[in-house]
Amino acid sequence: MNCYSGKDLARAYRTVRENTIKIAEEIPEAKLDFAPAPGVRTVRQLLTHIALADSIAGVHKEKRTNFDGFNFPALVGQMQAEEAKPRTKGELIALLKERGEETATWLESLTDDFLAEPFTQPRGTPATKSRFEMIMGMKEHEMHHRGQLMLIERMLGITPHLTRAMQERFAAQARS
Numbered sequence: 322m323n324c325y326s327g328k329d330l331a332r333a334y335r336t337v338r339e340n341t342i343k344i345a346e347e348i349p350e351a352k353l354d355f356a357p358a359p360g361v362r363t364v365r366q367l368l369t370h371i372a373l374a375d376s377i378a379g380v381h382k383e384k385r386t387n388f389d390g391f392n393f394p395a396l397v398g399q400m401q402a403e404e405a406k407p408r409t410k411g412e413l414i415a416l417l418k419e420r421g422e423e424t425a426t427w428l429e430s431l432t433d434d435f436l437a438e439p440f441t442q443p444r445g446t447p448a449t450k451s452r453f454e455m456i457m458g459m460k461e462h463e464m465h466h467r468g469q470l471m472l473i474e475r476m477l478g479i480t481p482h483l484t485r486a487m488q489e490r491f492a493a494q495a496r497s
Contacts, residue, residue: 327429327433331429338425341467342421343482348470348473348474350409352364369403369404370404373400373420375421386440387441387442388443431456437453
């Protein structure tokens with residue numbers, strides 16, 4: 322029995338996605354094509370990438386035990402094509418919500434036995450990981466990109482909502 326179940330994964334994933342959506346809501350539509358440096362994703366592309374990054378879960382939904390036969394170049398090409406689409410802010414938020422809930426619902430269905438199954442890594446990568454570790458990586462991937470979005474918010478003159486909440490807690494403690 323795992324100490325962290327599929328239901329726990331779903332709960333944590335929903336929390337991460339809710340925070341990503343809050344950032345998407347705060348960034349003005351006029352800034353969606355902002356890129357913090359040449360050659361990196363725009364805000365629009367980054368939000369699309371986050372929304373669709375759960376596509377890697379396909380290896381687990383197909384019950385593969387390794388990446389043999391999985392076509393990474395095709396997946397990357399599909400994601401890049403999706404990132405290039407000119408979605409509105411409303412469409413991006415809807416995509417984040419829809420895909421996030423689909424993924425969370427799938428995560429809730431995962432059994433301890435499934436999460437404990439080994440997943441062999443490609444040559445040159447250390448050891449075998451459990452499906453749990455691999456699936457947790459989806460959430461970690463989103464958190465990585467959310468950190469980028471929070472820095473972009475700062476570049477746009479926006480204080481991220483998590484920082485504002487912390488500042489408000491500290492201010493309330495100072496007043497009491």
